[in-house]
C-alpha cells in the first residue's frame with residue numbers, strides 16, 4: 548500500500564469480529580477475532596482456504612449478517628443495515644431470470660426508491676461501458692456467463708456506491724473469461740477508485756488487482772498476514788511477468804499451504 552493510501556481515512560473496518568453459526572447439528576465457528584482496515588479508495592482482496600469464513604466476513608461488512616462478537620464499521624459508524632453506498636457482486640445466481648438485462652441493472656433503484664429518469668440513463672451508460680449495448684431488452688438466459696457477471700457488476704455500480712464488495716465474482720467462469728473480466732474490473736477501478744473488497748480463490752487475480760491482500764487461516768478464519776502490494780499502477784497483463792509479482796504470489800501460496808492441517 549502506498550503511503551498515500553496508508554494515510555487515507557478508513558472506509559471499512561472490523562475489530563475483533565467473531566461469528567459463530569448455531570445450527571441444529573451444533574455450532575460452527577466461522578470467524579475468530581478478525582480486525583481489518585480497508586482505506587478509502589483502496590483495493591483489498593481476501594484469500595484463504597475454502598470454508599475459512601471469507602463470505603461470512605463480506606456478508607457482515609455488507610450488513611447482510613450480524614457478528615456474534617466484535618464490531619464492523621463503515622466510515623467509522625457501526626454497520627446497521629444494507630446501504631445504497633455499498634454495491635455487492637456475488638458469484639452466481641444473481642440475475643432475476645424473468646427480468647430483462649436493463650431491469651436487472653435497475654433493481655437497486657427500485658430497492659432504494661431512486662428516480663427512474665436518473666437511473667435509467669446511468670444503467671444504459673454502464674451497460675454500454677461493459678460492452679452490453681444492444682442486450683438491454685434481452686433476458687439473462689440469452690447471455691454468456693461473462694456477460695451475466697458484467698451485468699451484475701453494472702447493477703452493483705448503479706447507485707454509484709462508495710464501496711464495492713465482491714464475493715468470487717468470476718468464480719464460475721472459464722479461465723480466459725475470468726482473466727478478461729478481472730482486467731476490465733481493473734480498468735473500472737483505476738478510473739473510479741472506489742473502495743473495493745474482493746474475495747477470491749485466485750491468488751494471481753488478488754495480487755494483480757490489489758493494494759493489499761489479506762490472508763486468512765482455515766476455519767475459524769483469522770487474519771494470518773496482511774500483505775502490501777506495491778506493484779506500480781496502472782497494471783495489466785504484463786504486470787504478471789514482473790519478478791516481484793511472482794515472489795508475491797509464491798509467498799501467498801506458501802502461506803496458505805503452510806496452514807493446511
Ligand SMILES: Nc1ncnc2c1ncn2[C@@H]1O[C@H](COP(=O)(O)OP(=O)(O)OP(=O)(O)O)[C@@H](O)[C@H]1O
Nearest residue numbers: 568570575577596597598599600601602603604766
Ligand atoms: N448460514 C450458515 N449457517 C451455518 N453455517 C454456515 C453458514 N454460512 C457459512 N457457514 C459455515 O461457516 C464456515 C465459513 O463459511 P464461508 O462461506 O464464510 O467460507 P468461505 O471462506 O467463503 O468458503 P468458500 O471459499 O468455500 O466459498 C463454513 O464452515 C460454513 O459451513
